[in-house]
Amino acid sequence: MELKYGLSMSPIYSLFIQMINRWDVILLGLLFLLFVSLGSYGLGMNIRDKRKKILEKLVRKRTRELEKANEELKLRNSELDRFVYSASHDLSSPLKSILGLINVAKLENPGADQLKYLNMMQTSVNKLESFIEEVIQYSRNARLSIRYESYQFKNFAADILQSYQYVINYDKISFEVEDNTGKPIITDGMRLKIILNNLISNAIKFHRIDTNPKPIIKIKREANLKNDVISVEDNGRGIESEYTEKVFEMFFRGTEEVPGSGLGLYILKEIVNRLNGEVNLKSEVGKGTTFTITLPRAE
Numbered sequence: 669m670e671l672k673y674g675l676s677m678s679p680i681y682s683l684f685i686q687m688i689n690r691w692d693v694i695l696l697g698l699l700f701l702l703f704v705s706l707g708s709y710g711l712g713m714n715i716r717d718k719r720k721k722i723l724e725k726l727v728r729k730r731t732r733e734l735e736k737a738n739e740e741l742k743l744r745n746s747e748l749d750r751f752v753y754s755a756s757h758d759l760s761s762p763l764k765s766i767l768g769l770i771n772v773a774k775l776e777n778p779g780a781d782q783l784k785y786l787n788m789m790q791t792s793v794n795k796l797e798s799f800i801e802e803v804i805q806y807s808r809n810a811r812l813s814i815r816y817e818s819y820q821f822k823n824f825a826a827d828i829l830q831s832y833q834y835v836i837n838y839d840k841i842s843f844e845v846e847d848n849t850g851k852p853i854i855t856d857g858m859r860l861k862i863i864l865n866n867l868i869s870n871a872i873k874f875h876r877i878d879t880n881p882k883p884i885i886k887i888k889r890e891a892n893l894k895n896d897v898i899s900v901e902d903n904g905r906g907i908e909s910e911y912t913e914k915v916f917e918m919f920f921r922g923t924e925e926v927p928g929s930g931l932g933l934y935i936l937k938e939i940v941n942r943l944n945g946e947v948n949l950k951s952e953v954g955k956g957t958t959f960t961i962t963l964p965r966a967e
Contacts, residue, residue, distance in 0.1 A: 867900040
């Protein structure tokens with residue numbers, strides 16, 4: 669039995685010995701692969717670290733360049749704004765003097781031809797003065813930070829209308845101001861004044877005088893939980909549908925019949941955008957126009 673057992677076990681023992689010998693080889697192979705993997709990982713980490721440092725250095729360099737360019741741009745814009753504002757005021761002053769001299773000349777009982785020329789001069793000066801005022805408005809919107817204050821809307825609108833009382837055809841138009849919110853409006857007064865001035869001025873310019881029904885301009889303020897909604901509505905000439913998007917473009921003029929620079933509504937939209945609001949236009953030729961300004965409520 670022992671002999672048979674020994675003979676029967678010898679092949680197994682031999683196989684076991686062979687497996688042990690092969691396991692050493694396998695283990696050595698695994699260790700080799702592990703060392704190679706660790707080396708590759710370390711090398712890869714080293715390369716990634718170098719790339720990361722290079723990219724970080726490049727990003728810092730580009731960031732400094734962008735910051736420098738941004739500061740230079742701010743400086744140039746500030747200088748340009750100051751130049752425009754200063755130049756506009758310097759031009760406005762002599763124009764007012766010219767208007768004063770024209771009015772004095774009219775008091776001297778000029779002849780028909782002379783009066784005609786004086787009126788033409790006055791129209792041209794008024795046109796130039798209006799353009800300068802619009803440039804100043806644009807400069808103010810770009811240059812000045814937003815300043816929120818509280819206003820009684822009806823009184824605010826009434827004060828603006830008062831400044832138009834000597835404008836031609838003002839007395840032939842019926843004006844209505846409505847505010848049923850029962851609360852003051854909190855907004856940037858300078859910008860709101862420019863918005864209403866541009867809308868009221870356009871409504872007066874493009875009205876149909878001596879027609880039926882009587883010309884009317886309605887200025888209305890409404891409010892909800894999030895927004896103040898201001899509308900200026902007239903029953904004037906109206907705007908052709910093909911122009912309703914173009915009227916907000918710089919220097920766009922739909923007609924040569926009415927004087928203007930084509931900047932008013934462009935500036936209005938820029939101001940509304942600055943206040944994070946929206947402007948919408950609804951118009952029908954022969955029936956009238958309504959501009960609606962939606963401004964986020966400031967608390």
